[in-house]
Amino acid sequence: MNPIVDREKGLIELGRRIEELKTLSATQNVDLSTQIAALEAEYAKIQQEIFGSLTPWQRVNMARHPKRPTAAEYIAKLDAFDELHGDRFFRDDPAVIAGFAKLRGRRVVVVGQQRGRDTKENVRVNFGMVTPEGYRKVRRLFELASHLGLPIVTFVDTKGADPGIGSEERAQSEAIASCLYALAESRVPSVSTIVGEGGSGGALALGLTDRIIMLQHSIYSVAGPEAAAAILFSDATKAPEAAASLRLTSDDAVLLGIADEVIGEPLGGAHRDKDATIELVLNAIERHLAELAPWTPERLQEARYRKYRQIGAWRARTAPSEQGPR
């Protein structure tokens, strides 16, 4: 069970009582304003306690919250969307939603990793874990975007690439490596948004972009906290400790020079006000696309090269740098 969901329960119950009192007060014409005010104050206090300052592990659970808006919900708020399917070789992976879209009137290619909202959906989309076919669909669309000169917009939300027998047989590594390559060579602006969990190479396959946006309670990590705990502490139950060590929060991503922008969430998380969150995200993406729109393909590629070339190069005694056109 997701601990955040547990902690939320009391809050939701309190909210219901406040509503009941309000209804009672209105219909029975009794003055309950003192009681209501007291409960509302308590509600705000608990809310602040729970969500005011979250530990890294709590933020992992916030990123995984079952009610958190998924890629499909962001895509549904675009002005238009025409889904494109399939990798042309094997099958269509439902864990990737991709196609042509209009964002605030701008024609784009959109690609999102789709996590399920309940068990039935999760079975259909393999818990958001993308298979090689999914990554090959992604690569195909990245190449199409470059071909047509359309910007690339991605929504990242996955625990990681699918770790199954079939995925290994069909060369999961090559599939991810090809997505990275396609983004590296792309001649159009690209913006990725980490909306939930950004897990390892399977997330980065959609993330080698000109701009990286993170939602406040999204996470971006080199490895899942459970896997990291199993490897480093030989104990998967030490995931909370691993989560703290991995520096996977949006604040860390800014400090490490990885995220370009963090979008704040309503107190209690994106799911407490989905429409407002989605609106903020789409506005931010559009702002970055508008800024990048006049750039030539050469300028985009050069800036992208420098962006990733310098990440983590801080310790080099002599900083090797590729001199290119400025």
Place this chain on the structure above:
Amino acid sequence: MPMPEWLRSRKGAQTEEPAQWMKCPSCGELLYKSDLKANHEICMKCGHYFRMHAPDRIVSLVDGDFTELGAEIEPGDPLGWVDKRPYPDKLQSDREKSGLSEAVVTGFGAVGGFTVGLGVMDFYFRGGTMGTVVGDRVALLFERARERKLPVVLFTASGGARMEEGMLALMQLAKTTQAVERFRRDGLYYIAVLTDPTTGGVSASFAFQAHVVVAEAGAAIGFAGRRVIEQTIRQKLPENFQRAEFLLEHGAIDMVVERPKLKETLVRLLDYGVGAAQGASPNGRAR
């Protein structure tokens, strides 16, 4: 061209080593170390391939000198990482054990007469994991080879991205991919040799971005680790799963080569790609 001291000491110096025995992890046979070295570090009894140290691999490939590149780029502790041990301690003990400063050695040398940018990863240093230094050195190798218009041969051996450097490590997949892409865009030639093991972030980036992907016989190659898959599907995997031969059968790699034939195979592959440019004679040997 100066040869690094660690390489000079390995060239033809085997006889000075004290007699040492190695136990084959596969069949348990006790092997005399110098015999093992003479046999390409393959068990004389069962044919098990010992994982090679990067300097030994370089010695086995280059004709003469090797000019190291990026040796001055050294690791730090960007996240102040502590698990069971602080990260700097782990780095220090791996430095002492391996005699290397990081998990990859890069530079320039000649292989069968062809001058190449050569990179060799070393599993004995942090399991060949890729942190910021591995990323920087690999990127630098492709950048310098691009400037000199030389092919790149890269030997991979890696457990994936280095957890102790967190997201900075993951971003090295992006960094190295861009360096490979820029190099390939200029029409240059890249051969990857996947050795045991090549998994995770390295397999999902530059290992599989080569024009020709060669695998050493028996090497474990894959994205997800064997244990992760077994835990996910809750059953034992067949022995040959994720082996080089399995990948060849499934179309993921170009060829599987036995270690004693690796150099001659590389020389032929280099000849097809750059023989005309580097002035090789028609029989495949560079002049």
